[in-house]
Amino acid sequence: MKVKVKYLYQQLASHVSVIVIAFLILSLLFSHYVEQFVYDSKTEELATYGQTILRDLDRNPRNTTGTLQAYEHVLDGRDIQYILFDEQSAIIYSTELKAPVIGLLSEEEWQEIKNGKTVTVKQDFERFDEAVTFVLLPYIQHNQFVGGILLTSPIKGSREVIAQMNTYLIFTMILALVVALLVSWILSNFHGKRIKRLREATSLVAQGDYTVRIPSANVDEIGELAGDFNKMVEKLDLSMEEIESLENRRRQFMADVSHELRTPLTTIRGIIEGMRNDMISEEEKEKGFQLASNETMRLIRLVNENLDYEKIRSNQITLLKQDIQLVELLEIIKDQLDGVAAEQQDKIIVDVAPHVTVHADYDRLTQILINITKNSIQFTDNGTIFLRGYTRDDMTVIEIEDTGIGIDPEDIEKIWGRFYKAIVSRTTNPYGEFGLGLSIVKQLVTMHNGTIDVTSEKGKGTKFIITLPN
Template sequence: MKIKYFYQQLASHFSIIIIAFLILSLLFSHFVEQFVYDNKTEELASYGQSILRDIEQVQGSSRDILKSYGHVLEERDIQYSLFNEKSAIIYSTELKTPLIELNEEEWRALQGGKTITVKQEFKRFEQAVTFVLLPYFHRNQFVGGVLLTSPIKGSREVISQMNSYLIYTTFIALAIALVMSGLLSTINGRRIKRLQSATANVSQGDYSVRIPTAGVDEIGELAGDFNRMVEKLKTSAEEIENLENRRRQFMADVSHELRTPLTTIRGIIEGLHNDMISESEKERGLQLASSETMRLIRLVNENLDYEKIRSNQVTLLKQEIQLGELLEIIQEQLEEAAAERGDQITVEVSQEVSVFADYDRLTQVLINIAKNSIQFTENGTIWLRGYAQEDGTVIEIEDTGIGMDPEEIEKIWSRFYKAIDSRTTNPYGEFGLGLSIVKQLVTLHGGTIAVESVKGEGTKFRIELPNE
């Protein structure tokens, strides 16, 4: 059964108030009743002690003293009686002399000198009264005592009046609770409804929804958490969409890259098979088929390489490498490609600088970055630098190329991302996977890679690799 939050709040508040006031009423009634009876008992005991003391002074035979006490106590609605050692009444201010019916335990306690008090009694008298019995000893011998009685009607009226006040207070508190509960339940109900509606919108793919936050309670904190969750979901959705767009672009690029060399290879094979290519052109055709075949192999190897690196299936064979020699080798390998773009490669490294890394993988990283620098630099300079620091080696590749915006720097490490929609002959970067592989390989070496770039001025890659 579904119960609305509004009624749950009302039920909980009303239940708490009613239970609290019931407990308070019982405790307060008991306290007041006990207080009134204790005061009455103390008053009766005080008068009884005075009577016994005066009787002792006049040796227990003055009727005038007894009558004077009777007149004084009658104004306070108190009656008293004297009884002997056999519990027989020998003097009483009541018109109808009561019979004392004490049980053996009470009688023995009285004979032992204890005061007997009964706070409520409905059987021994015609009306409910409080009575007190005080023993009287003459020459250390029990000879009787005095019984003082007082109706408890007035006490009951006080208690009844206090209970009435508590009932009125309870109804007032319930009315206030009704208003406050209704107000709070309505406000919180609306806030929960907003959360519910916003959640439904998010489930439909709307990540622009936001909820007003007020950090005064848990619902406000929940609204803040909800907004942060939606923000993260929006970011994740954008990343997924970007990744999907890149994946589609990658598939289009791969299809194009595959179709072109396959078409070329197929044409050459058919030409050779049908003797449509002259002897003088056969050598050139075979070289072209070989070149296109290598291009396909690079595409397949690059994807396989990336997946191996991501799944930690690559084993690094680290060793001490003379960084100067490695950078000079890379300079020689890329010198022709740089010359085609009018670029110059400059190596700046001391001969004593070494790096602890996997030779093949580090070469792959540096060639990849250097070829990217050549690709985006025309009639400029590419610097290959290296120097040692306290806990490792730093390698920098800097160019004077077109540079990048800060937003673009964040994207270059993403798989399938290509800075420009062009296809080059870069064996590690033509399919948009190169820098993704670079970052993975640097991470496998326990190092870090960072990029600094200014649009129109150039780019610098900085690689830090730790010592052994």
């Protein structure tokens, strides 16, 4: 079984551990430094007094005893004792110690002082009645060793100074530890709450709630994480909306396709059953065959338009762009659709200058213009369809305008939707077919890096404006 430790306690333990370790290291270093400083100061003081005494003895050799007694009174107040001895280690003058100096010094120390070197011992616990710091200085006259002076001072006072410093240090460490604990608890609790908010928000997202947001600030990594979390949830929210929209479109697509397939298939099945059961007379058979052929072509067009639409959506179509004489293309479209227009008592008029060209894929541009022109013919009776073209600012503009029934303003954006006309045809639209044409047109124009706009007035006509870059 795994033991769970709260983030708050982890942070507290981490901060306190760091602080304690840091203070221990600093305390040891500081204590060592203070101790070193105290003993260095004491040995320096003793050496200074010893040098001063020896210098004054050289200046006043006739009053040696008076000089030494004068210094005795001064140094006694500072708890410093000294011994002046000759080159044989015999004591010349002592403030307290009477034992021969040679018994106090090691052979190595005696040799060093005879060689004119100063000997310092910061702590000595064995050779004197108490633990002392002592300094041994050589007495040199006319470059000859004539003796030396030994100065001692109890280390009791030094220890008291060091102990007092350590006491202050311990109090400081305890105070700093308390403050650090308080600050650490506040910060850890604050960050713990922020992490808890993130965990709760994550749980809500896991349950399907994509509206949750977390206050974020780019002051630290947790704030940046909250900001990234909000961005992630926003994208998930948009993705879910898109998925829902796609699912709705899929269901609508299946319903639309089923509807569009049902009508021609029912017609074809009725014709076949009628012929099989000899319910259609000989003179009506040709008419039945023609109707079946028309419905079959209608099914083929539906399948082809759906294939085109899916190819365009999945970028499976490659455009082969070239410069095209626009007047020739529009005249070809007019010739192809004049018969269809005549059935509606419509006229097609081409209005474009001979020099106008357009840079596009010939087959796909033809598909675009035929789709729009057929659409205009379909919704125009006894009217005119204008095919215009001109250049503007390195762009070619193509207009298809009719004098038909027009489009309601609120329906203009809907015409680009897949099966829009099929939906309308089930209610009020007496015209036909599948409603895929304009959806394909929109995709193809976009593939050409162009734009297509529509203006319309109910009862007065509609104008499609295609703008393609040259």
